[in-house]
Amino acid sequence: MPFPRCIPTELFGSIGLTEPQLERVQKLIFVPRAVKKGDHLFREGQSFRDIFAVRSGSFKSDLATDNGREQVIGFHLPGDFLGLQGIAAQSHACEAVALEDAEVCAMPFEHVEALSRELPRVQRLFYKLMSAEILRESHAIVMLGSLRAEGRVAAFLLDLLDRLKARGFSENEMVLRMTREDIGSYLGLKLETVSRVLAKLAANGLIRIDNRHVSVQRRDALAALAKPQSI
Amino acid sequence: MPFPRCIPTELFGSIGLTEPQLERVQKLIFVPRAVKKGDHLFREGQSFRDIFAVRSGSFKSDLATDNGREQVIGFHLPGDFLGLQGIAAQSHACEAVALEDAEVCAMPFEHVEALSRELPRVQRLFYKLMSAEILRESHAIVMLGSLRAEGRVAAFLLDLLDRLKARGFSENEMVLRMTREDIGSYLGLKLETVSRVLAKLAANGLIRIDNRHVSVQRRDALAALAKPQSI
């Protein structure tokens, strides 16, 4: 995959650290790790030590409901962070699974804490990252609480495309790395409904879809669906 | 209200600071403010400077959907923190409204950052608070994605009661400070549905309800409803 391999070096470079500071950051919190498709990066309940930055590939995170059932609570692209939920209780509160072969940086959280004290810019970066994650989830809550099936699927597609665009990819085309069931789980819908909605969007000419390859034809119409019913 | 007035002093006391450190904390980040019922603590888009700790009373937070419509994304009791979403973009991403007369501590975020560098325990506390907020929202997402109306209402009631219990109140009785519409907005349901579900739970003897006063009669049965349909 042509994702920039420099993530998350890029991120730390962009906050204005000096060269020696950057080296120190790399040494302390950039521990690379490869993850194969379908493998767990971490599991629910596992003791927390690292947070992770995705370098390449993509992940889903699941939260097990008491009942053995699992629900997808997010998809993660290169540049995203994983495991922030584990800080509170010092144990991972969800599991992360690779949707394709992937690479991550493992960041020992104790080192993150030490660096944060030492380098105010790093501290601010992590506060902002966590705040952004809170915000992302808020939007998911609003999406689930205010949109119907069509709107949810539209919002999902646009969200993914926006994030891919921010990473230098096309804003109109993508390959879905997750199954219809994963999408449905994330959107609070059954996989059949996801399939039907995608078919309908394609029939209406808003998108083209070939298996997992999606391209957007009428972005504005899609965006209109992703807003609460406009009356 | 008989909520402990010492919040959040209690919180900072519990992480093992020395007396002079605690005084410094109080001086730098404990700026008290009173908020009247219905008033905004902050509004969406407003420039971010403080985070807030609730000392007494309760709040709801709303996120405006593009369409002018608002959705409740959380309710906040004494001891909870508000405004963490604003850190990322340095502007508040939602609004917070007092559900009754309330008191908060305004904490200038720059002071929080400075103290975090100075006192590792404070830094860890704030990382944990933010992580806990991420976790709280994850549970809301799972609730919305996997439960039907009855389950959502049951989960909502139990969540509130659990949080009140942690603050020294009864785990079986409470007064709902928010309207049925607020509850519905938070749960992704219409207010009529909330009303009907509450009536049904009462008819089945799981709860007693008199206007906004709720008491739980059969906690286990309620907890069973709050799990994904058990088949």
Next chain:
DNA sequence: CGCGTCATTGATGTGCATCAAGTGGTGTGG
């Protein structure tokens, strides 16, 4: 006391879940 807000309750419609076949794509082993 009267009005506005909040809540309850009923009747009807619809969006999505559910159940059920059937298709296509992929990877594996003969």
Next chain:
DNA sequence: CCACACCACTTGATGCACATCAATGACGCG
């Protein structure tokens, strides 16, 4: 290289849960 098996996906028929529309009732506040 082909055949089979498995998994992901699609598509149809039916039913139910919840939204919607509507009217009435109960507070609580000025």
